[in-house]
Amino acid sequence: MAYTASRFLDGLTNDDINTILSAATLREYSAHSVVVHQGEPANYLFLLRTGCARLFFITRDGRKVLLRWLPAGELLGGAALMPAPSLYIVGTEMLKTGSVFIWRRAKIRELALRYPKLLDNALPFALDHLAWFLAAQLALISNSARERLAQVLLGLAEGIGHHDSHGIRLDITNEQLANAANITLFTASRFLSEWHRKGIIRKSRAAVVLQDRDRLLPLSV
Secondary structure (H helix, E strand, O other): OOOOOOHHHOOOOHHHHHHHHHOOEEEEEOOOOEEEOOOOEOOEEEEEOOOEEEEEEEOOOOOEEEEEEEEOOOEEOHHHHOOOOOEOOOEEEEEEOEEEEEEEHHHHHHHHHHOOHHHHHHHHHHHHHHHHHHHHHHHHOOOOHHHHHHHHHHHHHHHOOEEEOOEEEEOOOHHHHHHHHOOOHHHHHHHHHHHHHOOOEEEEOOEEEEOOHHHHHHHHO
């Protein structure tokens, strides 16, 4: 049975998926190891098979800025799909030990020409990144911690949320939300618990369901 636990492989037959994955190397990475190195040539595309990863950026003065958290099924090093050679803009490190499919740039570009669905499937990953960074940027211009967190939730709901029977679901942790809103984990947890009690959201361990968007809107301005 082909591995199908990633949007990157949606719409492909099992035979196609097996062909694509057989062209990759499967490698195990331990927690805290770096998979993608910022500033290096984008010579490889990675698909996170198991585990959890995080994007980060190293500033010129050596500070490490933590960015998005990435669950299994995410693409890493998407710059390798670009038609012209480029560099990795950010780094990626493992938060939990996991396994990664790895394709050389020339091979994944060849496969993308053979299976155009791969490029179609890669585009939503780029949109997810844009939605995340837009939400984080908008949060920075809000005045209070409460407003910033509300703005992040609303922005992510528009960009990467998906509807279920209870509202708009975001597969995201308290820590990720705190990081995006530039507030402490304690503060984010406190506001989320308050909004959960009021029925504005429903919070679980690794997800938030926005149940009443209209009641959250006044908190974001």
